[in-house]
Amino acid sequence: MSRAAAVIGVGQTHHRSRRTDVSMPGLVREAALRALEDAGLGFADIDAVVLGKAPDLFEGVAMPDLFLADALGARGKPLLRVHTAGSVGGSTAIVAANHVRSGAFRRVLAVAWEKQSESNATWALTVGQPFSASLVVGAGGYFAPFIRAYIERAKAPEHVGWAVAAKDRRNALLNPYAHLRMPGITPEAVAASPMLWEPLRYLETCPSSDGACAMVLAAEQEARAAPGPPAWIRGAAVRSEPIAFAGRDAVDPRAGRDCAADVYAQAGVDDPRRGIDAAEVYVPFSWYEPMWLENLGFAGPGQGWRLTDEGATALDGDTPWNPSGGVLSTNPVGASGMIRFAEAAQQVRGRAGDHQVEGARTALGHAYGAGSQFFAMWIVGSERR
Amino acid sequence: MPTEPPDPDPLVGTHTVAFPGGYTRSTGPVIGRFLTELRDGRLVGVRAASGRVLFPPTEYDPHDGSPVTGEFCEVGPAGTVQAWCWVADPRPAHPFDRPFAWATVLLDGADTALLHALDTGADAGGEPPRSLRAGLRVRPRLLPAAERTGAITDIACLRPEVTEVRDTGRLDYTIRADAALARYLEAQTEGRILGSRARSGAVYVPPRDVDPADGTPVTGDVELPPTGTLTTFSVNHVPDPRAPQVPFVTGYVRLDGADVDLLALVSGVDPERVRPGMRLRAEWLPPEERSRTRPSIRWFVPEEQERGSGDGH
Numbered sequence: 235m236s237r238a239a240a241v242i243g244v245g246q247t248h249h250r251s252r253r254t255d256v257s258m259p260g261l262v263r264e265a266a267l268r269a270l271e272d273a274g275l276g277f278a279d280i281d282a283v284v285l286g287k288a289p290d291l292f293e294g295v296a297m298p299d300l301f302l303a304d305a306l307g308a309r310g311k312p313l314l315r316v317h318t319a320g321s322v323g324g325s326t327a328i329v330a331a332n333h334v335r336s337g338a339f340r341r342v343l344a345v346a347w348e349k350q351s352e353s354n355a356t357w358a359l360t361v362g363q364p365f366s367a368s369l370v371v372g373a374g375g376y377f378a379p380f381i382r383a384y385i386e387r388a389k390a391p392e393h394v395g396w397a398v399a400a401k402d403r404r405n406a407l408l409n410p411y412a413h414l415r416m417p418g419i420t421p422e423a424v425a426a427s428p429m430l431w432e433p434l435r436y437l438e439t440c441p442s443s444d445g446a447c448a449m450v451l452a453a454e455q456e457a458r459a460a461p462g463p464p465a466w467i468r469g470a471a472v473r474s475e476p477i478a479f480a481g482r483d484a485v486d487p488r489a490g491r492d493c494a495a496d497v498y499a500q501a502g503v504d505d506p507r508r509g510i511d512a513a514e515v516y517v518p519f520s521w522y523e524p525m526w527l528e529n530l531g532f533a534g535p536g537q538g539w540r541l542t543d544e545g546a547t548a549l550d551g552d553t554p555w556n557p558s559g560g561v562l563s564t565n566p567v568g569a570s571g572m573i574r575f576a577e578a579a580q581q582v583r584g585r586a587g588d589h590q591v592e593g594a595r596t597a598l599g600h601a602y603g604a605g606s607q608f609f610a611m612w613i614v615g616s617e618r619r
Numbered sequence: 620m621p622t623e624p625p626d627p628d629p630l631v632g633t634h635t636v637a638f639p640g641g642y643t644r645s646t647g648p649v650i651g652r653f654l655t656e657l658r659d660g661r662l663v664g665v666r667a668a669s670g671r672v673l674f675p676p677t678e679y680d681p682h683d684g685s686p687v688t689g690e691f692c693e694v695g696p697a698g699t700v701q702a703w704c705w706v707a708d709p710r711p712a713h714p715f716d717r718p719f720a721w722a723t724v725l726l727d728g729a730d731t732a733l734l735h736a737l738d739t740g741a742d743a744g745g746e747p748p749r750s751l752r753a754g755l756r757v758r759p760r761l762l763p764a765a766e767r768t769g770a771i772t773d774i775a776c777l778r779p780e781v782t783e784v785r786d787t788g789r790l791d792y793t794i795r796a797d798a799a800l801a802r803y804l805e806a807q808t809e810g811r812i813l814g815s816r817a818r819s820g821a822v823y824v825p826p827r828d829v830d831p832a833d834g835t836p837v838t839g840d841v842e843l844p845p846t847g848t849l850t851t852f853s854v855n856h857v858p859d860p861r862a863p864q865v866p867f868v869t870g871y872v873r874l875d876g877a878d879v880d881l882l883a884l885v886s887g888v889d890p891e892r893v894r895p896g897m898r899l900r901a902e903w904l905p906p907e908e909r910s911r912t913r914p915s916i917r918w919f920v921p922e923e924q925e926r927g928s929g930d931g932h
Binding site: 254294360363364365366371372374375378379380382383386428429430431432476478479480481482 | 783786794800830832852854856866869870871879914
């Protein structure tokens with residue numbers, strides 16, 4: 235059995251459409267220094283650094299780990315880059331956690347980032363290749379048919395998507411780091427926004443953000459000596475699957491189900507809706523909340539939208555999802571997964587500020603990437619257990 | 620009252636008054652010091668009795684008329700734009716023959732603003748750039764030392780500070796299609812759709828040489844009919860160079876006999892009427908437009924329409 239590991243420091247940048255005030259090294263540094271300060275440590279105390287970001291075409295930097303080694307104080311230390319598309323922030327956190335759980339390192343710095351303003355995400359995700367006629371425009375163009383398939387399958391009413399979009403943006407108003415600030419946002423305003431990829435409307439899609447997130451993970455002894463409360467890692471899992479194979483269900487991917495089952499078993503969670511106090515789940519398009527509610531076992535098949543509709547996932551609901559405002563409010567792609575993991579940690583540390591779920595002791599961080607192919611999840615708790 | 624018709628040929632001539640060699644301007648000690656320092660490449664303001672730093676210096680404080688002190692202090696070189704006016708169509712006497720801005724700029728350390736030309740770059744157009752706003756950080760571009768004479772035009776212009784660089788790096792690849800894809804495209808030029816059968820019995824289209832589910836080699840190619848059923852779809856309202864007309868429908872088509880979906884355009888039907896489960900048929904490019912370098916299926920159209928239209932292609 236592996237050793238204990240905990241999050242003892244969390245930092246993120248203020249996320250914006252364009253952080254033109256800082257370079258890429260300046261951006262990651264901002265998050266890293268906040269995490270170190272939270273942990274009461276300096277770069278000299280760190281044994282290894284793990285870095286994650288989404289596709290290189292976003293910034294046109296082919297080896298960001300080499301490029302950012304100095305900004306992350308990595309000289310003379312193991313530095314590893316992780317790449318699992320949109321789930322990378324989560325996978326990066328898990329690689330860092332496993333660095334500690336394996337016993338190889340005592341304190342590890344995990345950093346994930348994206349500076350989307352350096353190019354354009356829709357371009358970067360839509361670059362054509364010879365010998366094919368790519369018909370997909372951006373991530374929304376890819377996911378829209380599967381969202382439609384979910385709506386048909388679950389017989390879900392269309393206002394559920396609008397409700398998710400409005401709920402997450404309302405939560406973001408409580409988060410000083412969130413990118414989008416839309417006071418007074420309502421489902422009606424979402425419904426009135428332009429149609430992009432049916433059934434997805436403009437306000438049902440995530441923004442493009444510049445931002446970074448960082449965490450310091452530590453072994454048990456170091457965690458107990460940390461100045462703030464640790465978030466103990468109770469389970470961590472990743473799964474992947476090809477984008478297309480016979481029998482694949484792209485609406486409810488098996489990799490997601492298997493990843494959830496694994497992480498629940500590690501953490502001793504039988505019923506996620508009851509056993510998890512707060513969830514930060516990767517929802518870049520409104521409908522992925524009900525879809526992942528089912529994929530993650532919070533609701534039975536075809537029932538996820540009912541939880542959203544009843545308000546169960548609201549900040550004051552019985553199973554709050556994305557109290558931070560989620561990916562729908564803040565989306566520096568490579569960092570978006572790590573922000574989920576970090577926000578989950580903040581919930582069980584009691585450090586989530588105005589979007590704190592009262593008394594949260596167990597929280598889920600979730601990320602997915604590419605064509606719903608990569609999944610990364612962890613469960614953190616206020617107790618080591 | 621009678622009016623006289625306008626003179627059809629008025630007597631008009633140009634007239635210039637210019638003192639030969641130009642007027643002599645005594646600078647006085649304050650302005651002279653400012654221009655002398657400027658010629659040496661330094662920007663100095665003068666301190667007023669109130670303590671404020673006037674730049675460019677004046678001999679008397681415009682605020683209360685008191686004489687300025689003898690204290691000169693270096694300011695800038697960076698400063699902040701306070702206000703600006705875009706000159707889209709420069710006149711002959713202007714310092715640039717391309718669009719630029721007149722701007723008032725408060726140099727760091729100064730309490731009064733400099734009015735000067737602000738050059739936003741060679742690509743300036745009729746509209747001011749979005750970056751041009753109050754608060755923009757700028758720096759003066761001085762003439763080369765040998766060309767400076769001790770005149771305000773020793774400052775050629777102000778320019779925005781460098782905040783970004785353009786990286787035009789590119790990667791050029793040579794892409795070789797894999798064998799299965801080459802067979803698929805070749806067959807399409809003949810109006811045939813190839814798939815492949817995995818050991819599990821599953822039929823993949825486009826064909827694969829290994830089954831993505833378990834990595835085993837497939838048993839061989841199979842030919843599939845150009846008909847199938849729409850699994851799911853999206854109506855795209857976001858224009859794309861490859862599909863400039865919106866809305867357009869992209870759909871997943873399960874060809875009859877296949878076990879995976881083919882991503883394709885759906886046409887010949889009002890996007891409002893597209894439904895999952897719809898029967899579709901491939902519409903091919905005319906033979907002369909087909910190429911083994913890209914798919915030869917133009918799009919899928921409803922089967923019913925084919926039966927109803929009777930145009931027989």
